[in-house]
Amino acid sequence: SGKHAIAIRGAFLDLVNDPFHAPETECVRYLPDGLLVVEDGIIRAFGAYQALQETYGQWPTVEYGDRLILPGLIDCHIHYPQTPVIASYGAQLMEWLDTYTFPAEGKFHDAEYARAIADFFLDELLRNGTTTALVLTTIFPESVTAFFEAAEQRNLRMIAGQMLMSRYAPDFLIDDPHTAAAQTREQIQTWHNKGRLRYAITPRFAITSTPEELMLVGKLKAEFPDVYVHTHLSENAQEIELTAELFPECKDYLQVYEQFGLVGDRSIFAHCIHLSESELERMAAAGGAIAFCPTSNLFLGSGLFPLERAKTDIRVGLATDVGGGSSFSMFYTMTEAYKIAQLQGYSLSAFRALYLATLGAAETLDLQDTIGNFEVGKEADFIVLDRHATPLLALRNAKPLPQTLAEVSEQLFSLMVLGDDRLIHATHIAGQRVGI
Ligand code: GUN
Ligand code: ZN
Numbered sequence: 001s002g003k004h005a006i007a008i009r010g011a012f013l014d015l016v017n018d019p020f021h022a023p024e025t026e027c028v029r030y031l032p033d034g035l036l037v038v039e040d041g042i043i044r045a046f047g048a049y050q051a052l053q054e055t056y057g058q059w060p061t062v063e064y065g066d067r068l069i070l071p072g073l074i075d076c077h078i079h080y081p082q083t084p085v086i087a088s089y090g091a092q093l094m095e096w097l098d099t100y101t102f103p104a105e106g107k108f109h110d111a112e113y114a115r116a117i118a119d120f121f122l123d124e125l126l127r128n129g130t131t132t133a134l135v136l137t138t139i140f141p142e143s144v145t146a147f148f149e150a151a152e153q154r155n156l157r158m159i160a161g162q163m164l165m166s167r168y169a170p171d172f173l174i175d176d177p178h179t180a181a182a183q184t185r186e187q188i189q190t191w192h193n194k195g196r197l198r199y200a201i202t203p204r205f206a207i208t209s210t211p212e213e214l215m216l217v218g219k220l221k222a223e224f225p226d227v228y229v230h231t232h233l234s235e236n237a238q239e240i241e242l243t244a245e246l247f248p249e250c251k252d253y254l255q256v257y258e259q260f261g262l263v264g265d266r267s268i269f270a271h272c273i274h275l276s277e278s279e280l281e282r283m284a285a286a287g288g289a290i291a292f293c294p295t296s297n298l299f300l301g302s303g304l305f306p307l308e309r310a311k312t313d314i315r316v317g318l319a320t321d322v323g324g325g326s327s328f329s330m331f332y333t334m335t336e337a338y339k340i341a342q343l344q345g346y347s348l349s350a351f352r353a354l355y356l357a358t359l360g361a362a363e364t365l366d367l368q369d370t371i372g373n374f375e376v377g378k379e380a381d382f383i384v385l386d387r388h389a390t391p392l393l394a395l396r397n398a399k400p401l402p403q404t405l406a407e408v409s410e411q412l413f414s415l416m417v418l419g420d421d422r423l424i425h426a427t428h429i430a431g432q433r434v435g436i
Helices: 049-056 080-085 093-109 111-127 141-153 177-191 211-223 237-246 253-258 277-286 294-299 307-313 330-343 350-357 359-364 391-396 405-418
Strands: 005-015 028-039 042-048 061-071 073-079 130-136 157-161 197-203 228-233 267-271 289-292 315-318 382-385 424-429 432-434
Touching: 005 350, 005 359, 028 049, 028 061, 028 405, 042 049, 061 405, 061 424, 073 080, 073 267, 073 289, 073 315, 073 330, 073 350, 073 359, 080 093, 080 111, 080 130, 093 111, 093 141, 093 237, 111 130, 111 141, 111 424, 130 228, 141 157, 141 177, 141 197, 157 228, 177 197, 177 211, 197 211, 228 253, 237 253, 253 277, 277 307, 289 307, 289 359, 294 330, 307 315, 307 330, 315 330, 315 350, 315 359, 330 350, 330 405, 350 359, 350 405, 391 405
Parallel strands: 005 061, 073 130, 130 157, 157 197, 197 228, 228 267, 267 289, 289 315
Antiparallel strands: 005 028, 028 042, 061 382, 382 424, 424 432
């Protein structure tokens, strides 16, 4: 038929429901000997090997033996231009931005440099098993073009947009709001829904946008209702204080965005650590979603995100927030989420953590119809884990492939806590294995 067809045989684990709202047994699907059938990058069949072998047994098949196959991981908030300044010492948010981040972002007017970092960044994501991300760029259109071209070349499902900044930053990172809005408009028309790409209108945060700029953002969102809005919200005490001074007419931080029509079901807000009950309730009512960034929240000393409260009625996805975050690994990020929950007196199960980085993240990004698990019709982005990737993992998991949900839960938890990029044996994009 000229179609590209492939079958994958192995142990598959995915989420089919939200384990924060239903018993885990109704949310987790585990097939110790499963078959995933992929045609032109789309999942055509998925089930137990025994049940599917009659129909698909003759298809070219890749066997992954006793490795563990998961949906591709999804990072709901990450800054590609900050890759070179990850792991920078000694500062909380505002000083960290001034000292490390702004100078690093200032280099991205250079298209060649931007492309080199975009290439490095996407390869690093794939090495870590992250196949989709919601990505921040810089104020320079060159940095946006470089990112989208690099993502398109790899056939990745990615969401990004130009960073909008018009005050409270060094001169070299300040843009005229009208120019920036015009550039954003043009980029939406070029990149939104081009192949697997989507666009997010990205005012950095309330502090660095004038009210006029946020008004222009609101107009763009009204003109293109299906593009995303992506920004930061309520991360750090000093940031919240300055925001209150800059927007004295607003009763709280969320209202800054609400007043310009920026809170809706394609809006993603990073951090949201210090939201009041009223802000949480309004976020839930408006359908806004949250990117939870554990390594960043700890690294920058920002605070403990109230995951359990937020997850009662708000979509939450996991995110690294590199370079404020200290790791590209979503497994390491799950572990830090676990510790943040521990510090608040509850435990985050391995399945809930995995949900926050797969199906739950897809829902956060309104991508649940295309990615997030192995449902037939979705795009076949998936990863293969080596349960014995390091000597310590081999010792800890010196047992056969799990057969029951309890055994998977136990092994997955140890993989999550001990694992990093070394866990990732293979990454497949639209069915095809890519070099990592
Ligand atoms: N708030 C505004 N900009 C940033 C950023 O680059 N990183 C983080 N963590 N918070 C921000
Ligand atoms: Zn961020």
